[in-house]
Amino acid sequence: MKKIIVLLVTVLFLAGCKKEMEKQDSEIDSTTIQQNIETKVDSIAIKRNDSIQLAKKDSVAAVKKTELEKSKKSKKYAVYKGDAFSYWPIKASDSLRKLFYNTFTKEQQYTIAALNRIDTDHIKTRDTLIVPNEFKSTFMDYTPFPRKLDNLAEVPKTVIFSYPIQAYAVYEKGNLVKWGPTNMGKKSAQTPRGLFFTNWKGRKVTSTVDDEWILNWNFNISNSGGVGWHQYALPGYPASHSCLRLLDADAQWLYNWADQWVLADKKTVKVKGNPVIVFGDYKFGSKGVWHQLVEDPTVTTISKSALEAIVEPYLAEIFNQQTIREEYNKSKSGAKPSEDGLKTVKDSIN
Incomplete structure (x- = not known):
């Protein structure tokens, strides 16, 4: 009898444990399912939030792009x-x-x-x-040229013309004393590059290309090529027939500042004038680099080392001609230089 009672209790106990385990399993499964559902819901929510954020970003980018386009148009x-x-x-x-x-x-x-x-x-x-944006004390303060060139320190007068920036610089013993704008030779009639020397000048020169072209304050630098600087219209790009166009005040200043040549006779040059260097290339078909000053205020600036390197190959000839002029001046003992070439003459090119 006792054995039957013990067996019955054992069966009832095991049955109870099974139900408890099934209940726990059920609760675990229910919790797991709930967690999975919540995870999926969270995942969907995250994805939705990401999409919203991306949509917002795209929207902001689109607005900025639209505003930028409007800004570009409004700059006009x-x-x-x-x-x-x-x-x-x-x-x-x-x-x-x-x-x-x-x-x-x-x-x-x-x-x-x-x-x-x-x-x-x-x-x-x-x-x-x-x-x-702010106007400086003097025009010299806008110079793109270096204030001093050491390798010209012994040269009394030098003029340098830059094709790329369409500007000229005047140096006295290596010190910059003046600079200004120029419009040089157009693509089909470019100003020759290299070393030249001032020769004859004429207050008013009639061009042989067109008799109606009057070249004020003309100073020739290449007699055989008919190239010189003078006053003429400056449209803002290389437009001349090889010559170096200047503003009226600049042409007049250079006319009175530079030295003429000295002729032994009509065909023989005894003493050359001042050295003139023309260098560089212009990108024809494009606006001049000075149009980029808003984006880059230094775009036209020429460094001291760069300009000294341009001058260097010409120094031997510059000093050679300078010695000839100095010896001539000594021999004249203070006499006035020849006035040859002061009369009005016809230039071959404007």
């Missing part, structure tokens, strides 16, 4: 400021053109024109002008 009718210079699209906007003339003095307009390699008459013809 508004001043665009850089670090040191600004774009003034005066041709596209009557209001900006009026504002330009009302804002800047005649002297400032002259500076602006020179920085754009034009004369003041061409201001109204330009689509866009490069304008300094």
